[in-house]
Amino acid sequence: MSAALSRSDFVKWTASFAGSFVLLAGRDGVLTPAKAQAAADFSPNAWLRIHPDDTISVFINRSEMGQGVMTGLPTLVAEELDVPLARMTVEVASPAPQYLYPGQREMSTGGSVSLRSSWKPLRQAGANARAMLVQAAAQRWSVDPVSLTTRDGKVVHAASNRSATYGSLAAAAAKLPLPSDVALKVPEQFALIGKRGTQRLDVPSKVDGSAHYGIDVKVPGMRYAAIARCPVFGGTVKRFDANQAKAIKGVLDAVQISRGVAVIADNTWAAFRGRDALVVEWDEGPRAGNESAAMFAEAERLARDPSRSTATTKRGDVSSLSGRSLDAIYYGPFLAHATLEPMNATAYVRDDSCEIWAPTQAQSRAQAAAMRITGLPAEKIVIHTTMLGGGFGRRLQSDYIEEAVELSKAIKAPVKVTWSRADDLQHDFYRPMIVDVMRGVLDAGGRIAGLSCAAYGDSGSEVADATYQIPNLLVTTVAADHGVPTGAWRAPNANWTAFVMESFLDELAHAAGQDPVAFRLAHLLPDSAAAACLKLAAQRANWGTARAGISQGVALGFWNGSTCATVADVALNGSMPKVRRVTAAVAVGIAVNPEIVVAQTRSGVNYGLSAALRSKITLKNGRVEQANFDTYPVMRIAEAPAIDVAIVPSDASPTGIGELGVPAIAPAVSNAIFAATGKRIRRLPFSDAQDA
């Protein structure tokens, strides 16, 4: 049990709760309610419910956005319970105290911690349930529990050739006291964890169109809405005229809310057209002059001004070092998340309750926001988490949910707010723009004596990662003040820091006349995960023996306890890289589902590469200039590399994989470009170097 909630409280709570929602819903798009809590169900804890018909409901507190939690988390339960994974249905719980692990403050999905945080509690939940089922069978057959085994969802008494399914034991098990100190399996006993060939539970619904995303939600009486938001961040509505909008067939009304003007319609397209026909006069506020080139110049000025910055890491004294030094400045653009499913949310606020259907990574935050807007207590606010058509950190924000709640409250009807692609690209919480002023000093032996990074924004924090053995280190940062909303973007900080650090290390390696792999190894502890990954990747990529027309680059990436070494094999098409092949070696502790580790590594590599090739968000007159995939280009299959992923074997507790592939790919490609051309890229995306 995670929280100090007794089982009877839990049963009462779930029974009174209209909330749970089966994500593996039918193809007609109708929301199928969770199997109601029945008297004969066995619910030893918040996480699972064994039904008399031998089906098992597993409740998870993380959102499925492609990273595999709907498979990985139930795998932990199934492993200890000895049931086939395919017998489980999985639901994302609505936020409530019993769905928080010990020490977890809120329900959200980020930081690649889903599996790591679930590793003990969900296995324990399965093991405890199994112990109670065994006990129930022992009582039924009057035998010693130690004479019983479990497999395939059954308790077996081999001596008497008897067996009983879990469903048939559910009612009896439910009457037993909750056990304590039930031992977990040791790795040698794992039948599912670490094994290949487990089918993802969400895949069938994603090949026949039945997977149910936020944008697919339809509830009785629901209206459709689109919102006009101020094109300048922080601006507000002065006045608006909705006459032309209301003349459009299907448009019902226009309503001002705190973020803009909403057009209410009876279908999405009418809402979009009505929104486009609105005439809104904005008070654009103080940011209407934001312009990208000037913002970068100002950021560089601030980063270089020691009186403005504070040291976040200081080791030794870089300034006193003499020796060969290298100076460089790196620039990174704002980036949008560009989840393929644009932001959307559906809300229904009644006098005494509020229901929200949303593709969200941040249930607790959304619930808290809905409490503020509606004045209702937490237990009256139910969040149905749908499938997420991508997350990448964007859906850790609750802005798009708040709009729907506010609007539903205003119009007293259920309403779905759908964002257009332009809305999505122009009202994101962006990966911050970055300027890093770097300085490195080599000692007489060609080792790094010291490194400094003066960073604008968040970007410096992880240059200080202790992975590399560098005796003198100084990182300073100056806070960004540009008024552009920023937020977590897949592998926050690391997604940029790796580009700076690993490109600059490459510069230093070349300055020292050393091979980039050997140079990195010389600065790593020999038994570190980073060294293991680097050697494995170099070996699999045949480092140093590149084929004609191909150059190689290497980089390391770190994310929240996980490590990835990446080698990129790159050909050049003009000055644009064509990445032929990527080799990634990852250390993630035990790989609970090796295929998902491979798929997620590939996903991260492609996400990072896509952004590095051509993506950037720029501002002019305070407005985001990009509006769709023509102006914010993303990578398609023709440019996608073949990606070889190797997993460093381990029995240690799992870390995370959802973001790990991102950080190292851009520097690996950039370092390969340098190897081919001698041209060092210090500004992303690569397409900008092409223009220059």
Next chain:
Amino acid sequence: MISLNVNGRHYDLDVPDEMPLLWALRDVAGLTGTKYGCGAGLCGACTVHVDGRPQRSCVMPVAAARGKTIATIEGLSPDRSHALQKAWIAEQVPQCGYCQSGQLMAAAALLARNANPSDDEIDAAMTNVCICGTYDGIRAAIHRAAVPTRKP
């Protein structure tokens, strides 16, 4: 009122002629497997078949689909038995899954005219966006579902 033939079923939809087929399918006909990603023909999430050809439904007015045969992901097979659906499951292609209806419809149209496409032919035909980067899997699954051409 516009009459449409979708997945072999007849629909009468009370929608304006210019409404994109995408929204008529999703909001009015209730066929939500076809996705909205860009509304401008740029991403392929909304790909359906019109008279057997791949069509980005976000840029086709519903009136233009009158009298034509439309197939959506819901009509690819009744039970995930299309060779591509089986291959997609075998290769465990989807991640978030949002692009996959469009990817499957684009791939089905490709295989219908080219039973065994090369990598270059896949690159040329499969221009759909996958933000999750499932491209390795998509390529492998198309090859798996392809019928190898027999050398004489």
